[in-house]
Amino acid sequence: MTSIDLINKAPAGTKLWLLHCGDLEVDAAFFMRMGGVSTHSNPNPDHVRRKLVLIVALIEHPTEGLILFETGAGKDYPEVWGAPMNDIFARVDYSPDQELDAQIAKTGHNIKDVKAVIMGHLHVDHAGGLEHFFGTDVPIYVHEDELKHAFCSVATGSDLGVYLPHYLKFNLNWQTFSGDFLELAPGVNIRHAPGHTPGLCIMQVNMPESGTWIFTTDQYHVHENYEASHPQGWLARDHDDWVRSNQMIHMLAKRTNAKLVFGHDKECFDSYKIAPYSYQ
Numbered sequence: 001m002t003s004i005d006l007i008n009k010a011p012a013g014t015k016l017w018l019l020h021c022g023d024l025e026v027d028a029a030f031f032m033r034m035g036g037v038s039t040h041s042n043p044n045p046d047h048v049r050r051k052l053v054l055i056v057a058l059i060e061h062p063t064e065g066l067i068l069f070e071t072g073a074g075k076d077y078p079e080v081w082g083a084p085m086n087d088i089f090a091r092v093d094y095s096p097d098q099e100l101d102a103q104i105a106k107t108g109h110n111i112k113d114v115k116a117v118i119m120g121h122l123h124v125d126h127a128g129g130l131e132h133f134f135g136t137d138v139p140i141y142v143h144e145d146e147l148k149h150a151f152c153s154v155a156t157g158s159d160l161g162v163y164l165p166h167y168l169k170f171n172l173n174w175q176t177f178s179g180d181f182l183e184l185a186p187g188v189n190i191r192h193a194p195g196h197t198p199g200l201c202i203m204q205v206n207m208p209e210s211g212t213w214i215f216t217t218d219q220y221h222v223h224e225n226y227e228a229s230h231p232q233g234w235l236a237r238d239h240d241d242w243v244r245s246n247q248m249i250h251m252l253a254k255r256t257n258a259k260l261v262f263g264h265d266k267e268c269f270d271s272y273k274i275a276p277y278s279y280q
């Protein structure tokens with residue numbers, strides 16, 4: 001490891017939990033390039049439906065307190081999203097213990113004790129849980145490009161649906177940053193990785209014992225996006241930016257021998273231990 005990696009390691013005693021905030025069932029063409037495409041020889045291909053997970057991470061940091069990475073979709077999101085969104089991105093296998101506050105309770109903490117929230121991006125399935133922080137002074141860290149794009153998308157209707165107005169409120173303590181890299185706390189790093197959205201950021205956590213973790217949010221919905229370097233299907237936005245971010249993340253993962261957590265990949269998520277188990 002280089003000296004900067006040693007300096008940037010989270011202190012002893014830092015804990016990391018993976019929280020399971022629900023399941024969706026979605027047509028794979030949303031996140032698999034060429035998924036379900038018709039051809040001359042196969043004009044009516046089978047539609048592949050795939051189960052996805054809603055993932056949140058919680059860090060207990062000795063000097064910074066509780067840091068949340070993303071928030072899940074929020075309470076009653078099928079009703080909040082409405083039709084046809086709640087049919088396209090269908091909630092399945094719901095149980096009340098998938099609510100964000102219940103998941104945090106599994107770690108022995110209370111959601112009211114969260115000291116900071118990092119938003120990888122502001123799409124509905126990641127940011128709906130910001131409702132828990134309305135009217136509080138908890139800083140919500142997000143890239144400036146993402147906040148501008150989210151508000152503009154809703155205000156003009158240019159990308160309404162993937163962003164919704166119910167959590168893009170002025171009673172949240174938005175804290176924006178710009179540039180490519182922010183070391184938010186010792187061992188907790190945010191890297192701008194545009195493509196899926198203009199201000200998407202991945203989180204790189206250098207844990208004292210389990211090593212480096214990279215939470216990619218929806219730069220990669222599923223492992224195939226990463227392994228084949230294939231941008232998403234219908235959810236892809238800026239292809240050139242995505243390709244540049246993809247290269248950066250591959251190099252970073254190689255250098256740090258990182259464990260990757262993709263945005264919604266059930267197989268990947270199930271390969272790790274979830275809360276109440278904590279990684280050190």
Ligand SMILES: [Zn+2]
Nearest residue numbers: 123125218263
């Ligand atoms: Zn998502």
